[in-house]
Amino acid sequence: MLISRKLPLAAALLTIMSIGVSSVVSLQIGSSAVNEKVVEKLEAVVDGRRNQLETFLANVQQDLTATSQNNLMRIALEGFKYDWGFLGAEVTEELKRRYITENPFPEGERQQYDTAQKPDAAKVSSYDQTHERNHPQLREIAVSRGWEDFYLVDMNGNVLYSVSKNDDYASNLRSDAWKNTGLGQVFEGIVGPNEIEKTVFADYAPYPAAGGKAAAFMGHALNSPMGMVGVIIIRMPSGKIADIMSNTAGLGETGETVLLNAEGYLISDSVRTEESDALVTSIKTDLQADAHGSEVVFGEVEGYRDMQADIAMTGVKFDGADWTIAAVIDKSEAGASMVMMRNTILGLSLLLLLGAMAASIWFSRSLSKPIEALVDNMRRLAEGDTTIELAGENRKDEIGEMVRSVAIFRNAAIEKVGLERDADETRSQTERRRQDREAEKAAEDARMQKAVDVLGDALHKLAEGDLTIHLDTPFIQSLDGLRLDFNASVEKLNATLSDVSENILSINGDTGELRAAADDLSRRTEQQAASLEETSAALDEITATVKSSSERADEATSKVGEAKQSTDKSSKVVAEAIDAMGRIEAASGEISKIINVIDEIAFQTNLLALNAGVEAARAGEAGKGFAVVAQEVRELAQRSATAAKDIKGLITKSGDEVKSGVTLVRETGEALGMIAEHVSAINGQINSIATAAREQANGLTEINSAVNQMDQVTQQNAAMVEETTAVTHRLTSGAASLDDLVRQFTLSGSRPVSVSVQAGVSGAAKQTAKPGPAAPAAKSSLAGRAKSPVRAIDGSAATARPVQSPARNMMNSVARAFGAGKSDNSTAASQDDWEEF
Amino acid sequence: MQGTANNNVANSGYLEIISFHLGKQVFCVNIMSVREIRGWAPSTTLPHSPPHVLGVINLRGSVIPVIDMAIRLGLPAIKPTERSAIIVTNIAGKLVGLLVENVSDMITVNAEELQPAPDVMPAAERALTKAIIPVDKQMICYLDLDALFSTADDELAA
Secondary structure, eight states: OOHHHHHHHHHHHHHHHHHHHHHHHHHHHHHHHHHHHHHHHHHHHHHHHHHHHHHHHHHHHHHHHHHHTOHHHHHHHHHHHHHHGGGOSOHHHHHHIIIIITOSSOTTOGGGOOOOOOTTOSSOOHHHHHHHHHHHHHHHHHHHHTOSEEEEEETTSBEEEESSOOTTTTOBTTSHHHHTSHHHHHHHHHHTTTOOSSOEEEEEEEEGGGTTEEEEEEEEEEEETTEEEEEEEEEOOHHHHHHHHTOOTTSTTTOEEEEEOTTSBBSSOOTTOSSOOTTTOBOOOTHHHHTTSSOOEEEEEESGGGSEEEEEEEEEEETTEEEEEEEEEEHHHHTHHHHHHHHHHHHHHHHHHHHHHHHHHHHHHHHHHHHHHHHHHHHHHHTTOOOOOOOOTTOSSHHHHHHHHHHHHHHHHHHHHHHHHHHHHHHHHHHHHHHHHHHHHHHHHHHHHHHHHHHHHHHHHHHTTBOOOOOOSOOOHHHHHHHHHHHHHHHHHHHHHHHHHHHHHHHHHHHHHHHHHHHHHHHHHHHHHHHHHHHHHHHHHHHHHHHHHHHHHHHHHHHHHHHHHHHHHHHHHHHHHHHHHHHHHHHHHHHHHHHHHHHHHHHHHHHHHHHHHHHHHHTGGGGHHHHHHHHHHHHHHHHHHHHHHHHHHHHHHHHHHHHHHHHHHHHHHHHHHHHHHHHHHHHHHHHHHHHHHHHHHHHHHHHHHHHHHHHHHHHHHHHHHHHHHHHHHHHHHHHHHHHHHHHTSBOGGGOOOOOOOOOOHHHHHHHHHSOOTTOTTOOHHHHHHHHHHHHHHTOGGGTTSOOOOHHHHHHHHHHHHHTTOOOTTHHHHOOOOOOOO | OHHHHHHHHHHHSEEEEEEEEETTEEEEEEGGGEEEEEEOOOOBOOTTOOTTEEEEEEETTEEEEEEEHHHHTTSOOOOOOTTOEEEEEEETTEEEEEEESEEEEEEEEEGGGOBOOOTTSOHHHHHHEEEEEEETTEEEEEEOHHHHHHHHHHHHHO
């Protein structure tokens, strides 16, 4: 099958599968969720109603119990019972006549009738009065509690009083007519077992006094301290129960809650039906058997109100009654939302399916169409057609890649054809050129061989030391340069060797000078070494001196420190002395005070003595002796006064002395402070002296090491000088062997190469001073060179000019001969420096 | 008193005196007219009293006037110090305190040594000086207390 069919088919199948499965699954989940919701709702409603109802019933029970304990009830009962006895034998007929048949209000409103006592009646009935007194209050209680009726019954079963005045009013509950009604059952339930504490309840049953409608009763004993005196019974407030049950909130349009008795009949009227349903309509289901406890059961029921319904049930327990509350709702309503959901999902799935299929077909067409075109093009290319048109080369996807690859194939095919044509042409041209070159090469080889032979002969002669050869026959053009170069080389070599032999002469001369200079240098070096040793010894002495002065400076520093401590101690002593002086002053003050006292005493004594004298004088002759004693006393007093005065003077003086002493001591302290400062200053100076001495010592150490280094260098120099002497000797012998070597060559120009090499020391200088006599036929270059040593010796005029080195000259000429080879008299122009030694 | 003193002199030929300083000068009174000598104590000033009456002092319950002898004798006023003394005298039966600078001595002199005061002074002033007694190198002026008191009395009355 072709891809163009396969792709859309696969896409459609996948879409149908995925959407179908997801729709089915979501439908399943949705329906179960809706079901659960319905169940939960019904259960919650049933549970709520049950709680409401039980609370309400418990309230009714409590109200009744409370009312039975109300004193008013007992009083009313006693009143009615008392009056009852005055109404004769036909009491039932009498009361029914008064309050039912002659009641001006219609049935159902008879309770509005307060009393049967006519205002203008001559006879007064005590029952009517009691009724008039109690009825409004009792009616009020019944209405406010919602009770449908309210009875007071004596122990004999007589209904002494009822609020609503129905047929049961004034009847006897033990009579056959009432014995089996709910009212009679309640009465018997209380009076029979003498039940004085609990309420007694009669379940809903058709009640004749209410026109056969369903009614339930509840009663309680009326107790006095003597025991039970009567019974109070109420008809249950069915209206309020109906109100509770008729609340259909949250149950939709068909749902409701109903109260069922043990047989499954409705106790309350259904709000969904027109007619009265109480004890007429029933819900028959097995579920009720399970719904006795507080558990909520859930199920389905058929037939009630002609519908198929979901139902939730739970039991209500109340004082013997076995009731069930049921919440029902039509299945079609409960499932309505589910149907809508299913339809929506199906519609959406269909739409999605159509859309997805259309998209997948379009998408697969967009893929398969270019592929088909490409397949066609590839087939044509394979058949060799390179003119194909390729569409979609700009696409970004894999198809674009494929198209571009096919384009590369097509271009490669076109290129291949062009390349094959070019290669053929190139091959034929190369072949022609190769044949031409081979012919030329053969001729060339013959000429070259001839030139090589000639050159070989010449080289052979050269090897034998013949420098007179010259090649005159020209070679082939490419090798003729070789011939010319050979000739030039031989000439150059010839000239160079001539120069070399010249230079050997001058080297011999220089070597002699060199030896003399080396000897001088050796001697001076020895002198220098001796001087250095002396310098070193002197330096050692100076170093010792500087060290000892540094030590002295340190000692002086410590002495100065001690002096400083002494001055510090002295200042303390001065301070103590000043304190002591102060104490002396204080003591003097004390003494002065005491002296003043003594002076005062002396003065007083003097006065007493004077008075005694006066008395003695007045006594006349008898007082003479006493006068003498008084005189003595006066004199003593005067002496002590005088002594006191003297001491006072002395004390004052000593005070002054102390003051001046304090001043002096303070000055001493200041002087000591000054001394301490000076000592500190001296300390600083000495410290700097010590520092300077240390620095000097360091400097001297450095100088010492420098001198040592100089000594070493001098030693090395001496060794060097010795080496130099040895080298000079070697140089001389080297020059002789060089001469031997040069003499092996046969030079053109018939100049014999012979230099006498002198090894002697004395002859060297002489040799250098004059040009070699053995070279009279030297060339102009040699003559020019012979002048150069003379110029060097000339002195001041030529000092700035560097002296030529013969060895260097020789080397240069050799270099020139084998180097550029273009300057024949370059030796004359050469002015190399001769400063090496 | 005068009589007694004179008698004293006449009887024995010797005279006992108490000498005291006022400034640099030395004066004396007859010892028999002296009741006692006490140290200086501040006196209570009397209103409108003459300059030489310093005031009154309490002498064991009796109030006696105190006279500054220097002012009374026309000398520069003395400044009372702790060493000043009050000589309590009995003049014509009245006790009078004399403030003096310093009680110097109790001397017994021969009556013959008494020499009359020269006549160069006015009569009123001369009446105060009974005699001059040369003792050692000092000249002691012997005061007539009765005259002093009568004149003072007159001045007080004036």
